[in-house]
Amino acid sequence: MAARALINVPPTAKRGEIVVIKALISHEMESGFRPNAVGQLIPRNIIKEFVCTYNGVEVFRAEFFSAISANPFLSFTTVATESGTVTMTWKGDNGFFATESVAIAVE
Amino acid sequence: MRIGHAAAALTILAGIVPAGAEIATAQRKSGYDFMARTTQAMQDGDTSNPGMLWVLDGAALWDRKAGAANRSCADCHGDAPTSMKGVAARYPEFNATLGRPINIEQRINLCRADRQQAKPLPYESKDLLALTAFVARQSRGQPIAIAEDEPTRRSVETGRAAFVRRQGQLNLSCAQCHDDNWSGRLAGNPLTQGQPTGYPIYRLEWQSLGSLQRRLRNCLTGMRAEAPALGAQELVDLELYLMSRARGMPIETPAVRP
Amino acid sequence: MTDHKPMVTTRRRFLLGAAGVAGGAALMTLLPAGRAGATPAAMQAAIKAVIGSAPMREGRVKIELPPLVENGNAVPLSIAVESPMTDADHVKAIHIFTEKNPQPNVASFHLGPRAGTANIATRMRLADTQFVVAVAEMSDGSFWRDEIEVVVTLAACLEES
Numbered sequence: 449m450a451a452r453a454l455i456n457v458p459p460t461a462k463r464g465e466i467v468v469i470k471a472l473i474s475h476e477m478e479s480g481f482r483p484n485a486v487g488q489l490i491p492r493n494i495i496k497e498f499v500c501t502y503n504g505v506e507v508f509r510a511e512f513f514s515a516i517s518a519n520p521f522l523s524f525t526t527v528a529t530e531s532g533t534v535t536m537t538w539k540g541d542n543g544f545f546a547t548e549s550v551a552i553a554v555e
Numbered sequence: 556m557r558i559g560h561a562a563a564a565l566t567i568l569a570g571i572v573p574a575g576a577e578i579a580t581a582q583r584k585s586g587y588d589f590m591a592r593t594t595q596a597m598q599d600g601d602t603s604n605p606g607m608l609w610v611l612d613g614a615a616l617w618d619r620k621a622g623a624a625n626r627s628c629a630d631c632h633g634d635a636p637t638s639m640k641g642v643a644a645r646y647p648e649f650n651a652t653l654g655r656p657i658n659i660e661q662r663i664n665l666c667r668a669d670r671q672q673a674k675p676l677p678y679e680s681k682d683l684l685a686l687t688a689f690v691a692r693q694s695r696g697q698p699i700a701i702a703e704d705e706p707t708r709r710s711v712e713t714g715r716a717a718f719v720r721r722q723g724q725l726n727l728s729c730a731q732c733h734d735d736n737w738s739g740r741l742a743g744n745p746l747t748q749g750q751p752t753g754y755p756i757y758r759l760e761w762q763s764l765g766s767l768q769r770r771l772r773n774c775l776t777g778m779r780a781e782a783p784a785l786g787a788q789e790l791v792d793l794e795l796y797l798m799s800r801a802r803g804m805p806i807e808t809p810a811v812r813p
Numbered sequence: 814m815t816d817h818k819p820m821v822t823t824r825r826r827f828l829l830g831a832a833g834v835a836g837g838a839a840l841m842t843l844l845p846a847g848r849a850g851a852t853p854a855a856m857q858a859a860i861k862a863v864i865g866s867a868p869m870r871e872g873r874v875k876i877e878l879p880p881l882v883e884n885g886n887a888v889p890l891s892i893a894v895e896s897p898m899t900d901a902d903h904v905k906a907i908h909i910f911t912e913k914n915p916q917p918n919v920a921s922f923h924l925g926p927r928a929g930t931a932n933i934a935t936r937m938r939l940a941d942t943q944f945v946v947a948v949a950e951m952s953d954g955s956f957w958r959d960e961i962e963v964v965v966t967l968a969a970c971l972e973e974s
Contacts, residue, residue: 454608471602477762507928510923510935513919515937516936525928759886
């Protein structure tokens with residue numbers, strides 16, 4: 449099953465208002481430092497980058513390492529500048545790619 | 556005198572705390588109440604609770620046609636928030652056809668066999684956990700309401716007998732920790748009362764969702780006892796006893812636990 | 814029993830730690846570098862790679878983790894930096910480091926005036942009781958740090974896998 453994400457962006461906001469964005473995605477974040485039952489290291493499989501764009505402009509970016517927990521959670525803020533689309537993209541090892549978009553109405 | 560001696564010897568064997576008393580209704584506490592505020596916050600928000608990722612998967616599976624009958628859960632049960640409300644609060648439930656109680660996972664697999672003509676989903680598989688979490692999520696806030704009829708009561712007694720029976724290399728019973736010493740700690744962790752209010756749970760230790768049977772098997776392994784296989788009737792009876800012991804407490808699925 | 818933990822102390826890493834305590838530094842060179850956990854020195858090197866020769870100052874950034882962790886697999890972490898977050902004066906990046914995880918880097922966050930605030934939360938893994946360090950990089954080129962010590966207890970009930 450494809451990765452599933454839960455994101456929370458307020459559907460409406462006042463112009464200039466600072467809004468909180470939350471994002472949760474299903475991913476095991478296999479650290480690469482964990483041995484299997486016979487003592488061999490399980491290869492690393494993590495999300496390495498998260499990008500949030502607002503009407504196509506990057507407003508927040510995160511680089512992840514193996515110390516980020518399984519099913520990564522992020523909370524950050526952005527200024528509601530105009531109505532449009534907030535898009536979040538996750539990229540990682542083994543070609544991992546997931547993206548979610550939501551509309552925000554700014555009055 | 557002889558009886559008095561025997562009772563004194565038993566008390567010594569049981570340790571310093573008198574054994575065998577069930578927790579009074581007013582004293583019952585969910586595992587939630589033993590957690591740090593930050594872990595509680597993880598459970599509280601739908602965008603912060605990782606268990607909700609499985610619930611989302613379960614919602615998709617609910618609507619997906621499966622098996623030779625090419626039928627989805629929704630084709631029979633319709634809108635889950637209506638049809639499944641309160642269902643998880645009644646499980647495990649006595650099944651008259653089988654003559655024994657079954658848990659939600661087994662109920663889902665019975666539906667798959669009888670109605671969808673589909674293969675059963677393996678215990679602890681992502682899909683079975685997702686469907687179970689989705690069904691149980693519809694009962695969040697509902698009080699646990701295990702039936703009180705005669706066949707159910709018999710299985711509850713079987714489960715209770717397992718709960719109070721000393722077993723394993725450490726010669727421990729479930730009750731010694733979870734009835735008698737729940738205000739204490741085991742290493743750095745609170746013991747808790749073992750109230751099964753939020754299964755399947757997202758356990759930080761597992762970094763994943765897991766069933767009550769998985770958790771019971773963890774405990775049994777910790778007691779150095781032989782853990783029955785997933786789906787074993789001993790584990791279903793134990794689930795049933797724990798749910799009957801938690802009657803009236805609200806369902807929290809999907810709960811987060813350390 | 815513990816092979817499902819994300820960052821277990823393998824026998825080899827335990828020996829490495831024990832060797833460190835015993836002052837047997839020679840043993841360390843015999844071990845593959847990739848297996849060694851981060852050390853306070855490795856963390857300092859990772860920080861140096863970010864800030865270069867710029868001076869590090871205390872203040873403006875605040876890192877928060879629970880003082881006693883219930884499970885090292887998912888520890889809530891939040892960072893807040895005092896900043897007007899204007900075009901002229903804002904936080905450019907925040908970097909998180911640990912001293913005893915297998916590698917010192919945890920995450921880097923890149924932001925700017927469009928963020929409105931520099932308030933970020935996530936969840937991290939902690940292999941052991943240790944210090945976690947946050948470094949904030951400002952638009953004027955200055956660097957500010959904060960650190961917090963976190964006590965990690967091992968779970969009492971593990972499972973065989």
